[in-house]
Amino acid sequence: MQRIGVFVCWCGSNIAATVDVDRVVEAVKTDPNVVHAENYQYMCSEAGQKLIRDAITEHQLTGIVVCSCSPRMHEQTFRKTAEAAGLNQYMVEIANIREQCSWIHKDKDEGTEKAIILARAAIAKVCLNAPLQPGQSKVVKRALIIGGGIAGIQSAIDIADAGYKVDIVERTPTIGGKMAQLDKTFPTLDCASCIVTPKMVECAQHPNITIYAYSEVEEVKGFVGNFNVKIRKKARYVDETKCTGCAVCTEKCPSRKGRNEFNCGLDTRGAVYIPFAQAIPNVATIDATNCLHFKTGKCGICAKNCSANAIDFEQKDEIFEEQYGAIVVATGYQISDVTKFDEYQYTKHPDVVTSLELERLMNAAGPSKGVLVKPSDGKHPHDIVFIQCVGSRDISGRGKCYCSKICCMYTAKHAMLIREKYPDVNVHVFYIDVRTPGKNFDEFYRRAVEQYNVDYIKGMVGKVYENEKGGLTVQAVDLISNERVMLDTDMVVLAAAIEPSDGVKHIASMLTASIDTNNFLTEAHPKLRPVESPTAGVFLSGVCQGPKDIPETVSQAGAAAVKVVGLLAKDYLVTNPCTAHTDETMCNGCSSCERVCPYGAISYIDKEVMDKGVREVRRIAQVNGALCQGCGACTVACPSGAMDLKGFSNKQIMAEVDAICK
């Protein structure tokens, strides 16, 4: 016979208002296994916990049931309480009578009846609990950062400064991300390059940081503290160790048709290229699709001109494996597809550009050397229209339902910078509303309106078309005067929605991290654990988690780094003892369990078993306790019932069901 104690919490009035806690206590006392039951205002408080500890000692309890809030909230708390009183922490069960009972019921009788049933189920289960001992696993003291934008860079530097090794895997030839493409940055209008390139250099020079640029994560196995990652270093056809970054090859290359990604395709580059002068690592990359050598087998001009002898057409992708204790996802964002909004003529007229393209047009290192010109004819524009929320806050189904958050600010920035540099240019901004919360942000926007006379018009643009003069006409409605607006202009800039980078879904799948319906990675708790993913050991940094500007990105990157450091500082992690295991005499070796395990925890061995006096070799499932997350998928897939889960055995679950159905 077990000696069970039941502790019913009022949670102030949260529970007590809809559940008659006295009646619950009386009801559970009738269970022959229950030797003690009581209720209290706040069980989780120190006084409440003391009640529990005292009762454990006084009544020599072998198990306890706490009827309170969700186990996600306080299971840990009460487990510690039990341990403190000398009771194994796995002899604790929580009956959730708050979220699953008092909060959803109005009628007190109904709520009370349900609370009693939930308590009985928990009692039935705890009677079958067995003391479990958590194991230990070693922590690999190295972190992996996926994505080398400002988010990844900042997280890397912070982790490295704390004394741990960090590897950055960046899929493009250089780190820096979008920030390296920007011109000036709000709210202080300092030059983006001037603040991001020193950080890139810091990464390159930091003894604890290794950069794998032009590389991708191929496969992730393992678990928190012990991830095993395969990384593919894509062939650059340039030996990184020899290339000095002199860029002679990039000038000599006769193939000039490559899309210059760094300049958003506003101009072209050679087949061998360095994205920009401050690229890190500063080495050339050959893009095989445009390279004449790969097309015709001839050319090789780059190789002939390279004094370092770095060109290597024979180079192959290289895959290597590395162990990590923690992984930070910092894959950032991309500009969403604006071709779905072709009423703005983006695909038809070169003078309709996205804001990121405008950043390049205004950047001193950009295709027009920082002189603002119309892409169509290279002439100076006299009038510019900005359209906000292109694809953001969309209800038409073509775009994104969310607010991209940064566009109001960067549009104000663009407007102001243009008015500052070219006072002759008229600037109009069409907006739904202007959202500029943040330190010094609203002041910034007001400066654009008040000091720089930017013409802000509330209203969405219906369409843009080419007029007889070859310019553009913008047709819109001014929602304040309620009048139709027809504006002739020279350029239209679309503040396009931002979306998570391509391939993030694949990354999320490999990490079994979750993403939301918009492909942003989700955090473990939106308020309390904003930089952790729900998967242990995986952290989030930057726009991959949600739209944000640089200040927010950098703060989040630092926060993620702290979490990583906190993890890497430990030598061992406690492992969850609630893992699956097979009964060898019952296992068929059928592979059903292995096919459903999301964590790849199950493998097979041929093993000699003794069953009913017969010794035979059988194929038997084996669970790797370190990989098993205790999800229980295998136990329900197993036809013979050979697979069972410690702490949630088939018997325990059936006992709960029986108790509920009684």
Added chain:
Amino acid sequence: MQEITGLMVKRAKELLEAGEVQRVIGWTTGDFCYDVTPAVFTKAEDLEEGKFVYNSFCGSNLSKYLIQTLRNDINAVNTAKAMAARKGENPDDIPGPGKTLVFLKPCDTYSFNQLLTEHRIDKSLVYVIGVACRGMADIEKIKLMGASGITKVIDAGDKLEVKTIYGDKSFDKKDVLLEKCACCKGKEHKYADEVIDPEPLPEGEGKGPMDRMAGVTMLEEMTAEERYAFWNDQLSRCIKCYACRNACPACTCMKCVFDNPRSGVDSKANVTEFEEKMYHIIRAFHVAGRCTDCGECSRVCPQGIPLHLLNRKFIKDINEFYGDYQAGEAEGQRAPLVNFDAENDVEPSIVNEKGGN
């Protein structure tokens, strides 16, 4: 039928005599000409026509017999090796179990593949001869149609000539097909080392004349009360003889939950009305997604319970929810119900589509 039986016997003898196979799983006659049963032959001389049969009553699916046959043989070899070692002899001198020849009808090959997928048999120890089948007869139907005191049944093309002590009768074969054959999935063998088919049908032909899901649709159209009454009536006839489980090639657990006192559902006298049904409900869930619809369960049920309807309901639902899936179509399939697919699965936490992209 006679022609094909002759060819089967000839091939089996050849393979046995050449030592290519050590034993043959086929069919033999029972007390009556129509109660044909599975049998293992180890000597060429036992394989005479008359003893080895292949006729319209060879409905039984031999694939499942491989499990125990192979197990016994492997265990025997291992025991012999252990004995040899104990006697100081070289255990490697003991010969291996060799191959087993099995004759499989097209529908039986689905079960064979399913068993391979579930690692229940080792195909390197098996030689499969696919045999042509034009549908098997249901003796109960023949009896219901008025034949009693049957002494002999002769296959004559589309007809069955039935000799009885009261005189001769003739039946159209299509009128007396087993339920599973009336709904035949097709005449193609999904696995075979060789096929014996003297008169092959044109491709795609040979499917059963009946709609496989007609019975399920009928059940779906009932009200919940009607359906409950239907199953109550059907399943209350179950005598828990476990014939369905024993014949089922999907029921191959080392220790079946109904034989396991620790499972909590093991065999005991029914205490409540519900317990009569519990066995079938649990079994239906256990074979869901793994059942190839071979029809053995219904065929062997002495109480004539239409168990295939339970399984087909699952098959229909799986097809509707996850796209068409035929268990046993090929070896190594990942059945929709037991497949975690890291790239596309919603579980445990990846949210897909639904507005994202």
